[in-house]
Amino acid sequence: MKIETYLFGSVEISPEKVITFPQGLVGFESSTRYMLAHESADGQATSFTLQSLDDPMLAFQIVDPTSLGFHYELELSDAENALLGSPAPEDVLVMQVLSKTEEGGTKAISPNLRAPLLINTKERIGMQKIMERCVPNVTLSNLASPV
Numbered sequence: 001m002k003i004e005t006y007l008f009g010s011v012e013i014s015p016e017k018v019i020t021f022p023q024g025l026v027g028f029e030s031s032t033r034y035m036l037a038h039e040s041a042d043g044q045a046t047s048f049t050l051q052s053l054d055d056p057m058l059a060f061q062i063v064d065p066t067s068l069g070f071h072y073e074l075e076l077s078d079a080e081n082a083l084l085g086s087p088a089p090e091d092v093l094v095m096q097v098l099s100k101t102e103e104g105g106t107k108a109i110s111p112n113l114r115a116p117l118l119i120n121t122k123e124r125i126g127m128q129k130i131m132e133r134c135v136p137n138v139t140l141s142n143l144a145s146p147v
Contacts, residue, residue, distance in 0.1 A: 004056045007049065008037060018053060019119060021126045022083060025097075026115060031055050034126070048095070050117075061109075062095040068111060070096070074118070074129060085123040093119040097128075 002012050019034045033053040052058035065072060072094050076084070084092070096111035119126040 003035075003053050005051050005059070006057045007051065007059050011035070011037075011051075013053070017124075019050075019124045019126050021128070023127060025060070025117075025128050026130065028052070028055075028058060031058055050095075050097075061098040062117060063098055063111060065094060065096045065111065065116065068096070070111070070113065072116060074116070076118075076129075080118075080127060080129065083125070083127055084118060084120045085125050087120040087122060091120055091122045093121050095119065 001015060002010060004010055013035050017035055019036060021032050021034060024030060024032050031052040031054040034050050035053060037049045037051055038047055048062045048064075050060045050062050074094070095117040096113065097115065097117065098109050098111055101108050101110060114131050115128050116131075117126055117128055
């Protein structure tokens with residue numbers, strides 16, 4: 001199928017590559033079909049874009065939380081597990097949505113820690129898990145230098 005996007009122009013996408021978010025994403029509940037695009041260097045994905053197939057102007061920059069030092073241990077309710085198609089843990093991809101903020105003239109990009117995306121990679125079904133309490137496991141790698 002051919003779709004029009006703001007970022008990528010006209011793109012041909014196989015229906016098997018569509019990721020469905022049955023409940024949409026927070027604030028964008030009417031957009032339920034997405035494609036995942038990425039740029040790569042030396043075969044490694046360096047940047048991911050979750051492009052809506054329902055709204056050509058809607059795209060999210062997403063990142064693997066482990067690349068930022070975050071490790072999630074998530075528990076799914078029975079309803080969430082059913083929504084994702086009851087995947088095996090190794091078939092679930094966890095991603096964070098990045099957002100751009102501007103405060104006091106300073107621009108920053110930060111991950112949304114409290115609402116990671118979960119994607120069943122076999123069934124291509126996703127959901128956004130809203131967490132009331134976030135206790136990330138942060139790994140600090142530069143502790144050898146004096147403070």
